[in-house]
Amino acid sequence: MANPALPERSSKLDDAWGEALPEAQRQVLDRCLHALTHAQTDSHTLAALLLITRVCPARQLDQPTLRRILEAVGLSLPARLLVTSVRGGVCAGLPHQQMLSLGTALLASLSLDPHMASHHQLLSTVPLLLDIISKGLDQNQQTRPGHSPVVSDLSEGSRPASDADRWSHLQGTSLLEEPIAADCYQVLTAVCALPKGSEQLLSRGAIPALCRAVEQNQTLSYQKGLTLLGCLLSGKTKDRAWSRHPAELLSLLTRLSTDFCRAPDPTRLGMCAQLVQFLPPAGVVSGSEALRGAVSQVWAALRPTLQAKLTPRLIGLVLVLSACLLDLCGWELAGPPKFCCLLVNRACVEVRMGLEEPPGTDVSSELQHTLTGCYRIMEAAMEQACTGGAAPPLRSSSSPSLSLQQSRQVLGVLEEAFSAVMFYLQQVDPGRYDDPFVFATFRSLCSWLAEETSCLKEEVTRLLPFLISYSRRHLQAGSLEQGLSDWMAMVFVSEGGGAWTGGEALRYLLPALCHLSAEEGPRQVLLTLDAPALLVDFLLQTWTSLKGRSDRASSRDPSRETACSALLNFTVTEPETVRKDPCYRALEVHLSEALPVLVNKPHLLVLGANYVTLGLMIGRLKSPPSGSVEADQKRFFTAALRFLRGALESGSGSGSGVVQVSVSWKDSWDEAAELWRLSLQVLGGCVRTWPWVVGLIREEGWLQHTVSMLARCSGLPDQNTQVVLEEVLCAVVERCSVCQQEISDVMRREQGGALSRMRSLKELVRLK
Structure with a gap:
């Protein structure tokens, strides 16, 4: 605002x-x-x-x-x-x-x-x-x-x-x-x-x-x-004011909310914009009964107002206030399903009317303000519509959920509104890339694409050149765009301090890129736009800012992990591109430098798992070296083996229990387990492609740790974990007679452990 x-x-x-x-x-x-x-x-x-x-x-x-x-x-x-x-x-x-x-x-x-x-x-x-x-x-x-x-x-x-x-x-x-x-x-x-x-x-x-x-x-x-x-209470001082004086400001908000409800309709409409200023930042006083009471009062006054016939200026004031209330408390206090549907519908209508204008038509500052509020209502509706699987969106604790028909209507009007958003963005000239309203429009579309890429697929694909160009321009400009920096500080002060770094546009687009890079048609368009190089540049830029911080300050950033997932999609589906595109060589160097650092940062474990999987996948596609091993490759594989080894440990007690997820991995296992298993599968492929990896597996202690743990313990956490461990051990045995003998000796000594129940490995050792 x-x-x-x-x-x-x-x-x-x-x-x-x-x-x-x-x-x-x-x-x-x-x-x-x-x-x-x-x-x-x-x-x-x-x-x-x-x-x-x-x-x-x-x-x-x-x-x-x-x-x-x-x-x-x-x-x-x-x-x-x-x-x-x-x-x-x-x-x-x-x-x-x-x-x-x-x-x-x-x-x-x-x-x-x-x-x-x-x-x-x-x-x-x-x-x-x-x-x-x-x-x-x-x-x-x-x-x-x-x-x-x-x-x-x-x-x-x-x-x-x-x-x-x-x-x-x-x-x-x-x-x-x-x-x-x-x-x-x-x-x-x-x-x-x-x-x-x-x-x-x-x-x-x-x-x-x-x-x-x-x-x-x-x-x-x-x-x-x-x-x-x-x-x-606007801009950069809003958070500090609320954190220092929550009681006084909540009391003031309660009084203003009561005044708002008691005011006659014309006066109330004029008070909407001022009341917005006195709402707290999201999360500062979350759970406060005083806040919930004030928000409930305001919603009660807004419901009949929203159903009335209003001028464009007045409906804009009501929609902006509604958007702020949703930011604070979600849909829970908004009202019955019929009203929630009406609110979304009115926001979508305003977006269509405001953006479906002939090319070259300027959007007034007042309309921009209204549409920015409408975007937030649409984003909130989209989040609700896509959570909980088939559950209807916009449910309220005090009201029944939307019917299936109402849910379809909500998704339908959202699709029409986002079609208008794409129509508008298709007209945006590069000279307007630093316009805050264009960024707000781009951000809203990305929130929809993050959840829904199957609708309007042709329109989305046609818009990809703009989306990539827009994201690349801001990433390269960095923090130099003062206009967007000031606007971010005002609008998103509660989101990470509102600092503009240049990577914000790509951060919002990344979930959509993750989906689109997995589909053949959009992926080919993304390749022509050098999307992998853009993702690599993003990782390099964010790593530069991350490595200079202390462990306490270097918080987890899911966007890095999403960028890795998109790159992994390209790596799996386009092996020839990986072999030829120079950006992947730059990525390999980065992974070899970053992974040894990530091994010692448990709070960034999921990012480390992404880096290991991505680096092993790229390594598997490269031809075997004719001469000596490159230093950065050896550094990466050394760190990767150390990282993978830390996931599992022997159970407590006598040593005959089930293998357990280690303490350092336990909190992140739900997110990292699949990456860990995939990394082991790819490691087996690397062993068959790169003979020197077998020696490193022995030198770094991964083989001894894994074999002894499996021999002592009676079982593994799940069947999938046993399959991938057996697969990589079989690859090692096939490549290394010394490793075969070591594993054979352990199998003969330890008959009751999980190692002895790996049939493929057992048969392979005996055959050799």
Whole structure:
């Protein structure tokens, strides 16, 4: 979602200037400015300000003159006035209320200059300003209503009329006068607009103070306080704000949700966009009953609204809010199946209407915002539709599941919408590859392709040149695309910090490539597009970023494993390409360098299993060497044997139990077992192709470890494991008479173990 606009500045001094001053008036003003510049005390400064306002109202001052006034006053005086007023002191004989009014007015004017707004002296007043807007004023600080004459003249014509927006029906009364509150918010808004302004406010307690102001209906808290909170809860500070102040923000969300439900329909529709800002990031307060209650309230108010006839702008606001609610709590709280179907259908209709336009038609920024929300609804529907096998999608814990007919209808409208998405992407010119909306559209299509590649197969195949070109362009550009980097930080801040590396596009496409590379037609198109080289480049790039991290920081990345699966599909089905394409040679070198490192990283075990399988599969396809063995090949096979050996171990006790999965492999066995077995099968083929591998098998201890373990233990975890172990042992025996003798000797000594029940191996040893 885009950052919300900052609140309008309500300063004492306007940026619109009047007519040039007459010469006589200019001369008097110059003398007043001289007096102000050379004032020795606060009383002299205040007197000079009063004279200036009498000579020339603020509307008639030009900008250079105004800057001279502000530079002469500086930050010290308004800061002292503010502190003195709050602490109940005396300054230049002014009452407390007038000191506060003048101090905040001057700070508001000074804050218009970004340099002044970032000054440490002004930033030091932020906690006081926050305290004022959240608590108001004590009764003993009140004087007769009204500003000082100085402030009255300086503010003439500059402040807009009182806000009469959608929150006005909630505004209560407060001891704090509206002009003072407006000035406080002006300063806070100016600080927030600084490059690191949100962090400055966050570190100075802005979140609890602003929440307290809204809770107590302090002056302008709904008109300006909520808008400022919306800025702090957007972009990079959203996660930190929620992690530091979850209780205050959840209480605020509950109140706003209640207000949302009670508001009349026109007002409620206008509140949708603002309510989005106050929803927490996914996972920060997951499971909270307060959050579930707030989300349930909002859904209850949205259901009748979504069924009404709305303008495109209003339906967009409702759909974006619905998408955010689904991000938080899924379909569980959304409502009955009929409503869920309606929501998906309306999102798909908006996508079709928005994207099925003639080529060259621009999509407005407002429509882009709506469609991005629709994409998220479609993605959520797709995830539900494709989980649980034949189970209907979009089920709710409080409602019956969708009927089979409803499920088919949902999948049907999704297919039509994604057909429109492909039509749109087919028109995208390379000059628009850095457009965030194109990335959002690409990402949505990839979520569908990850689950569904059988529908619209011809359209998908025709779109492959764009998908590969788009992914390659971003991978090669890396983190240099600032526009997409900023957009990722705003939209996907909860997804890995929102950092753009360039590989994000390919990461989303990888599951689809894994499916498509297994099908003959799409695979041939992918080969013409050098897709294997793109996958290899991705592995090389991600490995560079991974190897420099500590074990704690190098978390598992499933996209690397998916890239390996796609490459494995190419390797199995296109052996000639593997032998000729230079990218596979680069891949072999990478595998030989990376695998020895992965052997010592148990948390990356599944990636290691992928690397072993892929490297052995490529090695099996190469011709036997005529001379010495290449160093990188030997390094890879050494690490692979060490890796494979660590999967199984003897059972506890006397040693006669069943072979067990080792502790280091146990948590990953469900994912890695099939890769481990496939690696052993390919290892047997490598033994027959590469005679030197047999010697390495003995040198590295794999043969001794495996044979002794099988001899001691009574059985293996499953039949498939026994088959692949027997297959590779038979290959070793066929190639090495020494290995044959060693295995024969063990078989004669140990008659009751799993080794003795391997019939093919037993017969082969006896025949030899």
